[in-house]
Structures are given as structure tokens and as C-alpha cells.
Amino acid sequence: MSSVVFILAEELKINFDAYWVDTGLNSINTLNYKKYLQKRFKIKIHRLKSNYLDFYLNDYDLPHRSLNNPLFTSLCNEIKIKPLEKHLASNNYDLWISNLNKFENTERQNLNIFEKKKNFMKYYPFLNWSKKEVFYLTKIFDIKLNENYHDFCKIDDNECGIHNIK
Numbered sequence: 001m002s003s004v005v006f007i008l009a010e011e012l013k014i015n016f017d018a019y020w021v022d023t024g025l026n027s028i029n030t031l032n033y034k035k036y037l038q039k040r041f042k043i044k045i046h047r048l049k050s051n052y053l054d055f056y057l058n059d060y061d062l063p064h065r066s067l068n069n070p071l072f073t074s075l076c077n078e079i080k081i082k083p084l085e086k087h088l089a090s091n092n093y094d095l096w097i098s099n100l101n102k103f104e105n106t107e108r109q110n111l112n113i114f115e116k117k118k119n120f121m122k123y124y125p126f127l128n129w130s131k132k133e134v135f136y137l138t139k140i141f142d143i144k145l146n147e148n149y150h151d152f153c154k155i156d157d158n159e160c161g162i163h164n165i166k
Helices: 003-012 028-041 052-059 070-089 106-110 131-140
Strands: 017-022 045-049 095-097 114-116 121-123 162-165
Touching (some): 003 131, 017 070, 028 045
Parallel strands (some): 017 045
């Protein structure tokens, strides 16, 4: 639901760069939603992608989706986490804004709105909002949702991988 961060930036007239972590396993719905967001908010969403998936699929099938499966967690780390970490390490950002929400999974229950990293600060302005509040905000601003979203690396499929960096 990165669209709520885009709404915030639009309302505050903040210029920003947006980044999408392309795992290579996205549904056509997610690809179309990225295009919709770019057009609706008049922004460019930069693509971050690892070539690891192509290498992996030459030798292996996709692993069973389970946090207890080391093949699954390793693959997802390579195709989701590392491309963003590589990008952040090679750029000098002060702030990374993302719409993480506590309702998305149990790991996020202990997050704070601000999270200090090595070279930048993470900011989650809607962290404590309920799913209903986030949904209501998108309705107020007439923002379409990515209804059939699927992310191979998310067990509960609640996050789209489009991130906002200021």
C-alpha cells in the first residue's frame, strides 16, 4: 500500500524518488499497478532487480514457501533484500519512507515509526494505522488498490515492494 505514502507526499508537495524491488516473480497485476501509480502520481518508480533469480532457476525449481525453509529465505534475500540494500549503500539518502504497517505481520509489531540505520533513517508514517484506516485513506483520494497482489517472498502477501526514498 505504498500509495498512501504517495498521497502524503503529494499533499505535502514533497518531491521524492520511488523504488520498486522487482523479484522477477511478480504478477501482471503488480506490473500494471506500478504503471497506474506512476501515471496517477506523475512519478517515476525506479526498478531494482537482482539477476540472481535467472541464475537460480537454471539449477533449481522454486523452493517451498516457508520461513523454515532455508532455500526459500535465501532466495528471497537475494531477490528482495539485496537489491535494495545495494542501492541504499551506493546512494547517499537521509530518509527512507515506507508504508509498513503493524497489521501486516507479527515481525512488525515491535517496530517504531523511526528506525535508525547505518547511513539513513527509516520512517514509517502509517505504521500504527489499522488496515481499515489505510483503506479509507485510499478511498478518500480515489486511489485504486492492487486487489490481486501476490509476492512470492511474502507468506501473507500483504506488501507490494514499492518503496519511497527521500
